[in-house]
Amino acid sequence: MKNYNKEIGNEIKQNRNFMKSNFVRMEEIETDQEKKLPQPPLQKPHDEDSKLTSLPKVDKNILKKNDIYRCLKERRSRREFSEEYLSLEELSFLLWATQGVDKIIGKGYATLRPVPSGGARHPFETYLVINRIKDIEKGIYRYLPLSHELLFLFTVDDIEEKLTLANFGQKFIGDAPLIFIWSCIPYRGEWRYHITAHKVMLLDAGHLCQNLYLAAEAIGCGTCAIGAYDQEAMDKFVKLDGEDEFVVYLAPVGKYRP
Numbered sequence: 001m002k003n004y005n006k007e008i009g010n011e012i013k014q015n016r017n018f019m020k021s022n023f024v025r026m027e028e029i030e031t032d033q034e035k036k037l038p039q040p041p042l043q044k045p046h047d048e049d050s051k052l053t054s055l056p057k058v059d060k061n062i063l064k065k066n067d068i069y070r071c072l073k074e075r076r077s078r079r080e081f082s083e084e085y086l087s088l089e090e091l092s093f094l095l096w097a098t099q100g101v102d103k104i105i106g107k108g109y110a111t112l113r114p115v116p117s118g119g120a121r122h123p124f125e126t127y128l129v130i131n132r133i134k135d136i137e138k139g140i141y142r143y144l145p146l147s148h149e150l151l152f153l154f155t156v157d158d159i160e161e162k163l164t165l166a167n168f169g170q171k172f173i174g175d176a177p178l179i180f181i182w183s184c185i186p187y188r189g190e191w192r193y194h195i196t197a198h199k200v201m202l203l204d205a206g207h208l209c210q211n212l213y214l215a216a217e218a219i220g221c222g223t224c225a226i227g228a229y230d231q232e233a234m235d236k237f238v239k240l241d242g243e244d245e246f247v248v249y250l251a252p253v254g255k256y257r258p
């Protein structure tokens, strides 16, 4: 290993170990699933009287590129977006492509979605910053994948500036018409995979964002994966406790000029 000072060297070693599979440890572990403890809900619960917006049924006629080869070939990280509004149909498609639920299996045991997830645990929630979507008020929302609806959460003053600050000056994020913020509820994975859950959940996150890249490309939009963000500031931005739920990934979306 490179010559780091002792403290940093230990941290790097720990982080490298986190990247490795530790499923061999499962032999000595009894998971909460094996103990028959209740399974965490498939979707974060919300108040009965919440303001909900139904999303239009996913319509593949909105696709501008039907060709998977073209979507793969032309996919790039986009950091310049036009002022154009996105439609609800486009939002509906992007949400389905990333987290939509196609099927519930095993009497509520798991969901099957366009993205894979280790053990079908799907440990993520999708928060949205909506700046410019036709017929939707600006604000912070959460996607409800089980019913394909939007849950209005709250408004934030100076959204663009706050996001720029929370993302180390990456101004294109807050300026985008739509920003995906994915959080992780780690217990959803831990319930089944205990200490082996965490690497798997981060691998899951990659799939999520790749689907967003390809789905956005197919409708003439672009996105950029964001890993360089201020953890505390982003958790605060979406009002998460930072322990049982925290932000893991972000992606602004908008129309780009090819």
Ligand SMILES: Cc1cc2nc3c(=O)[nH]c(=O)nc-3n(C[C@H](O)[C@H](O)[C@H](O)COP(=O)(O)O)c2cc1C
Binding pocket: 075, 076, 077, 078, 079, 170, 224, 225, 226, 227, 228, 229
């Ligand atoms: C996990 C991950 C984190 C990333 N974080 C950022 C980021 O914080 N800011 C940014 O501008 N680009 C970010 N990117 C985009 C990469 O810079 C980009 O994928 C890379 O330069 C290759 O370009 P391409 O995506 O156009 O092929 C990230 C990409 C990934 C996969």
